[in-house]
Amino acid sequence: MSHSEHLSFKPVDNDRLARLCGPLDENLKQVETGLDVTIQRRGESLRIQGERARDAVTALTRFYLLAEKQDLSIDDIQLGLVEVRQAAPTGEEAEADAPALVTRRGDLRGRTPRQNRYIKAIQDYDITFGIGPA
Numbered sequence: 001m002s003h004s005e006h007l008s009f010k011p012v013d014n015d016r017l018a019r020l021c022g023p024l025d026e027n028l029k030q031v032e033t034g035l036d037v038t039i040q041r042r043g044e045s046l047r048i049q050g051e052r053a054r055d056a057v058t059a060l061t062r063f064y065l066l067a068e069k070q071d072l073s074i075d076d077i078q079l080g081l082v083e084v085r086q087a088a089p090t091g092e093e094a095e096a097d098a099p100a101l102v103t104r105r106g107d108l109r110g111r112t113p114r115q116n117r118y119i120k121a122i123q124d125y126d127i128t129f130g131i132g133p134a
Contacts, residue, residue, distance in 0.1 A: 006046070008044055010044065012043070017064075020072065035112075036052060099116055
């Protein structure tokens with residue numbers, strides 16, 4: 001079941017909104033990827049769809065407040081998304097047996113349900129192919 005949320009920033013501050021979205025809406029794309037949601041933007045209004053739509057609204061509101069004083073970097077977005085995911089795990093991420101790969105540098109965990117399924121497949125099968133961008 002897909003959830004839908006609407007978010008609008010009033011009064012409109014175009015400079016702040018531009019800092020929130022990033023160049024070519026790159027920051028919004030990071031939020032989409034990190035929370036497995038779809039974001040549609042028209043001016044200052046955002047429509048968010050997906051299982052984690054409420055988490056995306058929380059993250060975008062937080063990022064909008066940060067954008068008042070500074071430009072947002074990709075690192076700012078990534079760290080904020082990690083905080084949001086840790087604060088409210090849902091779905092597969094909430095399972096106690098969420099897969100993790102143990103490496104010398106620490107445990108690797110999936111950030112999205114699809115990444116969790118991929119890590120589980122790596123653990124369950126001798127050969128696993130991943131097709132697409134890294």
